[in-house]
Every structure is written in structure tokens, then in C-alpha cells.
Amino acid sequence: MQPPEQWVEELLKLNDQDEKMTDKQLRIIQAAVETFSVKGYAASSTSEIAQKAGVAEGTIFRHYKTKKDLLLSIIAPIMSKLIGPFILRDFTKVIDAPYSTYEDFVRAIIRNRLEYARNNLPVIKIFMQEIPFQDDLKKHFKELVSKHVISRVIKVIEQYQQKGALINVPPLSILRFTISAVFGFVMTLLILMPEADWNEDEEIELTIQMIMHGIARSADDQALQNE
Amino acid sequence: MQPPEQWVEELLKLNDQDEKMTDKQLRIIQAAVETFSVKGYAASSTSEIAQKAGVAEGTIFRHYKTKKDLLLSIIAPIMSKLIGPFILRDFTKVIDAPYSTYEDFVRAIIRNRLEYARNNLPVIKIFMQEIPFQDDLKKHFKELVSKHVISRVIKVIEQYQQKGALINVPPLSILRFTISAVFGFVMTLLILMPEADWNEDEEIELTIQMIMHGIARSADDQALQNE
Amino acid sequence: MQPPEQWVEELLKLNDQDEKMTDKQLRIIQAAVETFSVKGYAASSTSEIAQKAGVAEGTIFRHYKTKKDLLLSIIAPIMSKLIGPFILRDFTKVIDAPYSTYEDFVRAIIRNRLEYARNNLPVIKIFMQEIPFQDDLKKHFKELVSKHVISRVIKVIEQYQQKGALINVPPLSILRFTISAVFGFVMTLLILMPEADWNEDEEIELTIQMIMHGIARSADDQALQNE
């Protein structure tokens, strides 16, 4: 299991490419993430963040021109991370693997996204809170999702439909349904009911089973029961 | 179809029981909902609300002691509304109805909640934005959901499981899965992709089908295809 | 002699037409004028002005949206006042009066402007300090002067030139020379050397004499002396 500040390293990965982050800058980001995720962006004050980071308030503004810049430096980089697996170049190989199944695909996604969400919970909270109010980011994110996730996954789904592995309904509906189930699973586990002690692996398999076969007992099973 | 301010009447229904709302009070609530839902609670100013409502700044505070009171007067009443169908006294009759099915139950819920969400979108947005930051409300809501939704629906699910209509997995997982699918459907339709022209009835049935039978093509169907 | 706050009434004259000024607003303006004229606009703080006016700092911003608005509310109205005499409708009558002379005209201007400057010294100081930095005001003021002062007075000068009362040189040069002498006189009396006890009436007449006849002793006089 990762240390609680795993998301710090995630952020660093991105920013390191450009420039080195100073120690103070790091502390500022940490304090900002903590504060924003607990109180929300608008209700957090820069003075509180400065205090929590152990720097002077002015120091924040040396690194981030405005409070909003500070927010964006947190939100912007995770937008692509959020849909990370779908951006990979070899993503389409997913379906070329001869014995691969949609089920395996969903299993990979669900494990990967759960892992990522667990490691970046505060930042993700901030993202979900603020994206409705940041019109430009919202637009950008929609485009990202549209281009990398929706269009690609729909192709995957169509492939499996042609193989006869998935039902013949609009691929977008299958996508929406799959994402709902995955998203609902991750959110329940991490945010809505984190205190319940889920047997994680079992729940994952259960969720995949429900996605693939639904929750209705099959006629065969029912027949079996009635014997 | 309802007029756009349907949610106003929804709010009135609740408050009417206690006291009459004056015209000004109504305009204040309307302005507050509009503003909060667009900018978020913390980023909205009472003066802007007053202006939009056409009342003096002081008037707001004659009706609501603080800005937070104003927020609560919007959020609090919809908490029970959100889970409305599950609070009905005769809810348990649902499963007593001899020929009722879980499918019909889900269909009823999905239609009812979509209708409600459509009519109360701004208020629901505010609720979802602010509930993470209002600890007391959050706790209260969790209790409400736990008591009225989870416990009751789990009983329903167990009934159907005993009838052999639902698979034998933890009822909580079935509940989570069902809610994820319904919630994901409603959100996609109303918020994420409202501009796509969904064939609503079809999508509802499709969603129910996927909930019940999943997205994997059945062995029989596949056999059929291969003939 | 006027009370020291004569300029307050001057400002009131203009603003009264629109709306009543509250007592606090008046105190704010007074404090602002006093502070701006002593320290300059940029070096004056709104908190100091508030304190001097005996109001809360926020009160300033209820009446003036920004600090600059406060400045403009002081500067803008005096722009037209500064060139007041030239805006009068019956200004052109000046030269129709049969026995009027350019000398009388200059005498009227010099007395009137000295009076006005004396009564509005702090505001005029602010005006002269800030007009170079307020591009829009500067442009506006130049247009005002161009339209009402320069063009009109040049006509006056041309009239007197045709009568043979003024020398035949470019009217603009005569204007510039006259204004320099008048402006220099007023500034010296009120700002540069206010402590010297000028015999005001004598100096006025002397200045007019120098404007009209220069400072060289006439040939006749010199002849007289040599006899």
C-alpha cells in the first residue's frame, strides 16, 4: 500500500519534466490539496494554505500568480492522468490479443482505476468539485474524454460485438453502462462507504460478473433450483 | 412537460406545511438556487442574490439568519425528496404484489428518479456540490439513506433472491450495482451528455435489460449466430 | 475671503444636480482631497482616507467602486470648471462690446481665474499631478481646451488684430504668451511664493501692463529720461 501522499509523487512526475520543484513549492501544493479537498476551493483562504505549508503568504504568489493558478496547477495535470490507460499508444492492442475478452479488459480498467483513485483521492475530490465551475477545463476534459476514451472504447466494443461476445445494442449505451458500474464501484469503495470492510477482490469479480451477466438469475439456474 | 421552475413548487410543497412563503421569500430562494447552482455556494454573494431577487440586501437576512441558513433551506428539504420513493409507507407492498418483478421495480425507480431529477436539476446540483462540505447534513443524509433506502431495498432484494429471481450474491452488491447503473444513466442523460438526443424510452429499457442480464451475449444467442 | 473648504461647495454644486451627497460621502471626499493633494494619489492609502474621514474603509467602496473612481469623482468635475469662463454662452459678446479692449478681457480672466484657483487650490493641485497619468482624462481635457478655449480666444484675438489693437503675429502665439503670463502669475502667487506679501491688485495691473506692452522701456520714455 502506498503512503498517503502518493498523489504528491504523481504530481511531481508531471512537473519534473519541466522544472525542479523547490521544497517550499512542494509544501505549498501539499497544503493546497489538503485544504481544497476538505473545504473546497472557494472556501479555502491563501493565508490558511500558507500557514499549513509553513511559508509566508507572499511565497505562494511568487510561485503561482493567483489563487486560481494554484488550483489549476493541481487540477490540470490530473485530467490526462484520469483517463491515463486510454491514452496509451498500444491501447488498441487490447483487442488484438487473440484470447482477450471484454471481461479481461474491464477487469484491467477497474483494477487500474481503483489503484489510481486510491492513490490520488484528495486531488480527484478537488477535480470533481471544481470541474463544473471551470468552463475551459471542463471543455478540455470533455474533448479529451471524447477523443481518447469514448471513440476508442467504442471501437473496442464494436469489435467484440462483431465477435459475438457482446449484445447488439448501441455501443455508447454499453460504454455508459460499463463506466457507471466501474465508477460507482470505485466511488462506493473509496468515498461513499470506505468504512465498510469490503473484500476487494471478491467485489471486483462480482462487479465484473454483474456487468457481463446482469443480476437476474439465469433460466438454467432457476430450473436447477427448482429440481 | 413541466415549466422550468418546477423545482420551486417542489420546495414550496415542503415549506408550505409550516408557513406561507411571501413573494419576496420565493424570489430570494429562486435567485439563490440559480446563483448557487451556477457559481457554487461559497463563490456566490448575498448581494448578488439580493439583486437578482429584486430585494434589498437586508431582506435576505430577515428571512434567513445567515447565508448558510439560506443554503440549508434549499438543501435540507430535498434530502428526503431525493430518496422519496423509498420513504413511502406502502413501500414494502412493492414486493408483496404477487406478479411484481425486480425489473418492474427498477423500471419504476428509474422513471420516477429521472423525472424528479429533470425537474430539480439546479437544486440537485447544489446538493451534490455542497453535501461533502456540510458534515451534519452529510451524516443525516447517510442515515436517511441507510434507514430508508439501503435496509428496505435490501429486504426487497432478498425477497427476490429467495424467489430465485436474482443471483445469490451479497444484496448490498446488487444494490450498489443497481444504483450505479440508474444514477449513471440519469446523470449522463441530464448532465454529462444532455445535448445528445437520446431516445429516452429505449435507453431506459436498454438500461434495465443490461442491469438484469448484463452485456455479454448469451450462449444460446451465440449458438444461434453461428448456425 | 472664503472659508478653506470653499472647493467642497464647488464640488457639491456639480454633484447636487444629480443626487444628494450624504454627510459621510462628503467627509470621504474632503479626506480624499486633503490626502491626495498632500501625498499624491498613488501614495495615499484608502485606509488613511477612511480614518481621516471617520468612516470604515468599506464605506468608501460603497460610494466609489474603486480608489480610482474616488479620484475621478474629484478630478473630472473640475475639468470644465477650470476653463469655466470660456464655456459661457455669451462669451463671444466679450468682443462685441463696443469699447471693450483685450486688456479688459485679460483683466477679467486673470481676476476670475485667480479667485477660482484660490478657492480650489487642493483640487487643482491634484488635477495637475494626476492628469499626466490619466490618459482618457488628458485627452478629454485637451479636447475641451481646444474646443472652448483655443478656438474661441483665437477668434477674439483676430478681432482685435483687425481692429488694429493687437500686433500682427500668429494668434496662437499671442494666446500662448497670454496664458503663460496669467498662469505663471497665479501659480507664483498661490503656490511658488505664497508667503511673499504681494500687493495683489498692483501685481495684476502690472502683469496686464507687461502683457500688453512688454518690459522694455519705450523710446519716448528713454528720451524723456535723458533730457
Next chain:
Amino acid sequence: MQPPEQWVEELLKLNDQDEKMTDKQLRIIQAAVETFSVKGYAASSTSEIAQKAGVAEGTIFRHYKTKKDLLLSIIAPIMSKLIGPFILRDFTKVIDAPYSTYEDFVRAIIRNRLEYARNNLPVIKIFMQEIPFQDDLKKHFKELVSKHVISRVIKVIEQYQQKGALINVPPLSILRFTISAVFGFVMTLLILMPEADWNEDEEIELTIQMIMHGIARSADDQALQNE
């Protein structure tokens, strides 16, 4: 015609006497003059000056203890330059020259000061803007003017009065009148109406003529016209 940064050399002349200016120091002064003259001292930030000069923020404070020191290093040296011609040791010789006239004296001053003002416009602007707020400098400048300009020129004027070349009025009034005309001329040419294409030499002679003989047409001339 001089290069635009003529005033830089002017400043150097003075400071060179003391110490060598480094290249960076020079760039700082240049940037400071440019910024101060456009925005005013109080509205200019040291960081902007540093940036414009291409040096680090701290470098400014290595050469000038405070921002005000920087201002003073610009303003102080030009105070004596402004009244330069009057400080010359051999100034009093002016009037000993047997055939010299007050007119020639004024001509020399007007040409010299116009030249100087043209070459030092930005610095002069800063001086005029800030001198009212720098009490010690103001006092010092007044003393300089009083000692070197007023007292000396008054002696000159008295000499010419005794010669019968100037009218018998208080010399201070003649001085004030002369300076007003010269100052007004230079300011109009360089600042108030720089875009008008003045015929400079003609205007100079015209101004001198007006100073000496005023703007009223002489009786003789009028008689001539009427014939």
C-alpha cells in the same frame, strides 16, 4: 539632434565625478527614469524596473539602499542643472558686456533651456512630478533658485533698469514675467503641443519680442495703418 538618451550622459557627467557607474547601474537608472516618467514614482515597482533593466531585483538595492534613494539619485543632480546657466561663475559678466542687452540675455536663456529641456525631458517630468512631495528637496531647490537665480537675475534687471532699458517696476515682477513666458514657451513646445510643427526659431524671436514689447500694437503703428 541628440540621441534619445542624451539625459543619460547628462546624469553621467555628474556622477562620474564621484565614482564610475557600472553598466548595470546605468541600465537601472535608465529603466528607472523611463518607468518613473511614465507611471510616476509611487506607481512604479522596483521589480518592474529590475526587469526592464535586465538585472535581478536585489541588484537595485545593492546600488541604492531604498527605492527613494533611486529616485533621489535621479532628481537631485538635475536640480542644479535646471538652473545651470545661472550658476556659472562668470554669470555677472553678462551685464558687464558693454553692448549686451536684456533681450540678448533672454535669448541666450531661452535657447539654452529649450535645448536642455529637450535633452532631458523624462528626467524633468519626474522632477516636476515629485518635487512637491519631497519636502527636503523642495526646500533645497527653493534655496538654490533664490540664491543663484532670483538674487542674481534681479541684479541684472536692476542694472538694465538703471541703464533705462527696462521699465521701472519691481524687478521681481519682471523676473516672474520673464520666467513665465520662457517656461510657458518651452512647456508648450515640448509637452503641451509637441505635435504642432512649430517654426522654432521664429517662435523664439516672437516670444522675445512679446516679452520686450508686449502684444499691443504701438500707437505709431496704428497711426500708420490709419493713413
Next chain:
DNA sequence: AATGAATGAGGCTTCATTCAT
């Protein structure tokens, strides 16, 4: 000498809330 990150005081402005009318 030069740098530039860091500081913290202070600036302008917003805002929820109060209260006399």
C-alpha cells in the same frame, strides 16, 4: 558583485451581517 527566493506588512476590495429608519 549579483542573484532571486523569501518575507510580511500593507494595499485595495469584497462580503456577510447589523441596525436605524
Next chain:
DNA sequence: AATGAATGAAGCCTCATTCAT
């Protein structure tokens, strides 16, 4: 009940200045 002027705390941000490198 309603108003809106007044408040002053708090917010974001700027800036002159310092100091370790």
C-alpha cells in the same frame, strides 16, 4: 416587513527589502 447605508473582518495580492548562495 423592508430597506440599504454602514461596518470591519477577511480575502487576494503587491511590493520594497533582506539574505543565503
